[in-house]
Amino acid sequence: xxxxxxxxxxxxxxxxxxxxxxxxxxxxxxxxxxxxxxxxxxxxxxxxxxxxxxxxxxxxxxxxxxxxxxxxxxxxxxxxxxxxxxxxxxxxxxxxxxxxxxxxxxxxxxxxxxxxxxxxxxxxxxxxxxxxxxxxxxxxxxxxxxxxxxx
Amino acid sequence: xxxxxxxxxxxxxxxxxxxxxxxxxxxxxxxxxxxxxxxxxxxxxxxxxxxxxxxxxxxxxxxxxxxxxxxxxxxxxxxxxxxxxxxxxxxxxxxxxxxxxxxxxxxxxxxxxxxxxxxxxxxxxxxxxxxxxxxxxxxxxxxxxxxxxxxxxxxxxxxxxxxxxxxxxxxxxxxxxxxxxxxxxxxxxxxxxxxxxxxxxxxxxxxxxx
Numbered sequence: 476x477x478x479x480x481x482x483x484x485x486x487x488x489x490x491x492x493x494x495x496x497x498x499x500x501x502x503x504x505x506x507x508x509x510x511x512x513x514x515x516x517x518x519x520x521x522x523x524x525x526x527x528x529x530x531x532x533x534x535x536x537x538x539x540x541x542x543x544x545x546x547x548x549x550x551x552x553x554x555x556x557x558x559x560x561x562x563x564x565x566x567x568x569x570x571x572x573x574x575x576x577x578x579x580x581x582x583x584x585x586x587x588x589x590x591x592x593x594x595x596x597x598x599x600x601x602x603x604x605x606x607x608x609x610x611x612x613x614x615x616x617x618x619x620x621x622x623x624x625x626x
Numbered sequence: 627x628x629x630x631x632x633x634x635x636x637x638x639x640x641x642x643x644x645x646x647x648x649x650x651x652x653x654x655x656x657x658x659x660x661x662x663x664x665x666x667x668x669x670x671x672x673x674x675x676x677x678x679x680x681x682x683x684x685x686x687x688x689x690x691x692x693x694x695x696x697x698x699x700x701x702x703x704x705x706x707x708x709x710x711x712x713x714x715x716x717x718x719x720x721x722x723x724x725x726x727x728x729x730x731x732x733x734x735x736x737x738x739x740x741x742x743x744x745x746x747x748x749x750x751x752x753x754x755x756x757x758x759x760x761x762x763x764x765x766x767x768x769x770x771x772x773x774x775x776x777x778x779x780x781x782x783x784x785x786x787x788x789x790x791x792x793x794x795x796x797x798x799x800x801x802x803x804x805x806x807x808x809x810x811x812x813x814x815x816x817x818x819x820x821x822x823x824x825x826x827x828x829x830x831x832x833x834x835x836x
Contacts, residue, residue: 478678526630568672571654571681575672579655580722580730580738584715585650588741609747623737 501576503625509573513586517566518593522601523559529602530555585624588617636701639694644710644732646691648717653684655726 501509531537531549538546550556573582592614598604632640652675657680664671675681719738722728 503781514698571658571672571675572664572666572669574651574655574658575661575675578722579652579726579733580719580728582655583651583718583722584738584741585710587715588745591745598711612746613744616747617741618739620737620744623733626731626733626737 496535506573506577506581507625509576510582510585510589511568513569513573514589514593516562516569517586517590518597520559520564520566521590521594522560522597523555523562525559525598525602527553527555527559541604581624585621589621592617632702636698636737637700640702640707640710642694643691643698643707644713645717646694646712647711648721650687650691651718652721652725653687655684655722656659657681657684670731694780709746712742715742715745 527550528534531553532551534546537549541548547590570582570586573586593613594608595606650659658675660680661671661675661678664675675683695707698710715738719730719735723730759812
């Protein structure tokens with residue numbers, strides 16, 4: 476039972492690329508840009524798919540009216556949906572690129588949690604969803620957590 | 627923390643939701659880090675990476691996660707499923723440390739803890755204002771909340787169609803009623819056409835008059 480190696484200050488070379496011995500340490504700014512790319516593309520994709528589903532309407536009703544095939548057709552023929560899926564695919568490859576160069580313990584929490592934050596913001600702005608104060612507080616907490624991740 | 631409304635099978639799905647996402651990410655990471663560094667000038671390598679065993683396994687796991695996540699959302703509120711995914715941050719940290727042998731600094735542990743708290747904070751949110759019960763019981767009230775809301779909305783949507791048949795049925799009955807006393811009504815209706823609303827009431831009188 477070995478405790479995790481605890482060091483108060485680690486050099487950037489360890490923080491940003493130890494997992495891939497073949498890769499040189501990633502420039503912190505490039506690391507941030509890569510993670511930002513994952514977050515922004517996945518948020519865009521999710522907002523677009525959410526908007527697409529809203530524009531399509533209640534799938535249960537569509538299915539009741541024109542069957543499962545009709546429901547699938549309603550989704551598949553929506554251009555917004557395809558735009559969303561495209562962005563989600565880009566987000567996935569950005570994630571693969573990030574994991575190729577960076578530690579999982581940095582990428583996974585940062586990408587997952589900041590996507591929650593940006594989704595809350597995007598939901599507020601583009602989808603006119605309600606975001607209560609508690610959620611903003613949680614978002615702030617997450618941001619501080621991500622800041623600590625990279626230190 | 628016993629939960630009455632969740633079946634063992636649903637617990638299993640929920641457990642799978644929290645484990646599959648970090649497991650999928652870890653598999654992806656395992657695959658990608660054992661690959662020569664990919665430069666942005668040759669992004670084709672990223673697509674080729676999809677077909678390597680570890681990454682493919684990771685993708686399969688993430689697809690399984692998505693399916694179980696959607697399944698869980700169909701019977702549980704998002705605020706109940708989110709903490710399950712928040713747990714994923716902790717699992718990712720453990721997988722990173724003990725499986726991928728990454729070095730995790732104290733600050734990074736603190737950051738992971740803070741993020742997990744934050745996500746759990748979102749999840750715990752609105753329920754407390756309704757019923758001062760914690761955890762699982764709180765979920766019950768959360769679970770019912772949307773259920774109450776949905777039926778409210780659904781009837782709104784379904785009522786108009788439900789009313790339309792009602793509206794359609796009377797016309798269907800009306801022809802039946804005149805059909806019982808046929809012939810005579812139509813010419814009579816043609817004469818006092820402007821009095822259409824009165825038509826139904828006069829009919830019995832007319833019938834009685836006859």
